[in-house]
Amino acid sequence: MKTAVVILNWNTRDFLGKFLPPLLDSMPEGAEVIVADSASDDGSRELLASRFPQVRTILLDQNYGFTGGYNRAFEAVCAMEGGEEMEYFVLINSDIEVSKGWLEPLVSWMDTHKDCAACAPKLHSYFEKESFEYAGAAGGHLDRFGYPFCRGRVMKKVEKDCGQYDSPSDVFWATGACLMVRRSAYSGIGGLDARFFAHMEEIDLCWRLQLEGWRICVVPESLVWHVGGGTLPNDSPWKLKLNFRNNLLMLQNNLALTYSLEEIRELTPDKAASKAIRRAASTIRFRMLLDGMSALVYLLTGKKACFKAVWEAHREFRAMGRKPQEERVREYASTHRTIAIPALYPGWIVSESLLRGDGIFEHLRKRI
Template sequence: MNIAVVVLNWNGKALLEKYLPSVLTHSALAKVYVADNASTDGSLEFLSQQYPEVVVLKNMTNLGFAGGYNEALNNVEEDIYVLLNNDVEVTKGWLSPFLRLFASNTSIAAIQPKIKSIQQPKNFDYAGAAGGFIDALGYPFCRGRIFDSIEEDTGQYDTEIEVFWASGACLAVRKECFRLADGFDESYFAHQEEIDLCWRLKNLGFTIMYTYKSEVFHQGGGTLSNSSPHKTFLNFRNSLSSILKNSERNPYPILFVRLLLDGIAALRFLTQGKFSHFFAIFKSHISFYTKFIDLIHKRHQLQKKKQIFVVKSIVWHSFVLGNKKYSRLKMINK
């Protein structure tokens, strides 16, 4: 198997200067690409002058995470894609565990490494941590991170296991599986598109894996910070879209409950004085409902297979029962 590392970039020259050297140093097994979403900050000139060995894939406009990768990967023919944020520092030997796992089982479609925080290197990173799961209401969480509660890495998740979703911050995926699933849903633009992709891959019968034997460090917020109302909008809207498209169960009762819970989340923002985030949730639902018919059509096109939920409600476990660590969750297989 040959492997391509594809770094998505939009006006991230400073991030490329900081993190691309580690990618080139530790990726001798791979061909390195930068997929550029029409940057205007000198990113392309920097790459041409400093790293002419990197293959640059130029998108004509900013297509976001989903569209940017879809467009660029049309021109990448390696067997394995490793999709990497431009704010990730990789480590020695990080690619070998991916190749070993893919070779061990042809049903494995995607893999993520252990993702830790650059700012707090002993801690897991928000975006993916030690592998992602989803509850019966469609809320995503990770081993090592539940909502905003992030654990220190003490080796408690040093196991290679099947997970529900792999983080887009560092996502290794088979080309044939990516293309079979028609890539990312470009209507998402950014945020939670990797959860949607992994959900669809699982519904097609493939397996998503986590390996602790590969480790990377993620800065986070390179494009949209956690304080961005637009990020709130995308996360809430795209989560609802994934439920309607992919849930094996009747999605309408789930969406009704999510409507109530999202209302509570909006009121919480309101009481905190975060008015722009309050309105972002409102706008996310309006956007979701305007796309409802298209999402129903997509749902009808997708094959469905049995799903595994680790817990029925991560909201209940986290906010009512006070379980802030994955290891404390009651395992419930459905």
């Protein structure tokens, strides 16, 4: 088993019944589909046992979320017969439609680009087949305040795929809806941050991988279609809370280290670490101010549940956060000074999107 394609399922029985058969049919030699079930109570386990007895399953005792579930699934796969030979681990949602030949370009890319830790296909909408899908489109970037956007998706604007992103490309992050990761790289950084539970975790993973010198890529020869909202609907206040909270956790995980790579070019390690931590704290405070403005808009427009979600996100961030330690940042900057600095987009994507309207995509293609 060179490649393990793992669905982490929680109460998506109907998606398994619909999308698992074509996924199984698409597997080339050396790849295997495995389903890890997060204690579903909707008949998912019974469906797997009766209709797909050939599929190896991992039965988790509870729902550990996307992060805890996949970390446990990865460990279980490695312990399976044949798991010691696995090189690549594919995280794939149960609401992904694939066609034959989607996996081979990803494997080939990883085989020939040993400095790439993770890659993903282009992500199209299941409902509008020629349009990109919100969750990842043609690969993602992150602006200076931590707002994510994609090639092909900015805020709620989505492009049709006219071949404008048909060349393989380095990106800041790739979608967790369908993501191939190199086993050694995933293990090397400790996998997904379990505190996140769900949402923003793949961006954090990709950022941490880049901080260790790895590349993140999109391989457009591979294409899949995503339903989206299979576990949590897009208007869920809980989903909103997770996004706001985890965005702050992600910034706290990575900003100081990223800034230290800039500062070490001009300063001693001690001064570089101190300045990087101050800069990171300042950016996070400003991001929290922007969040507060969003919360006020929710309140003024009668969306009290959304207002509460942002407030709870900040409260949980303060309780769960881990401030960067100066000693660690200093050591990191001293030992990693030669790697490429993860390229945050220098603008604020929210204001640029509002000002440029549909012209934002052409603007970004010239800058990224």
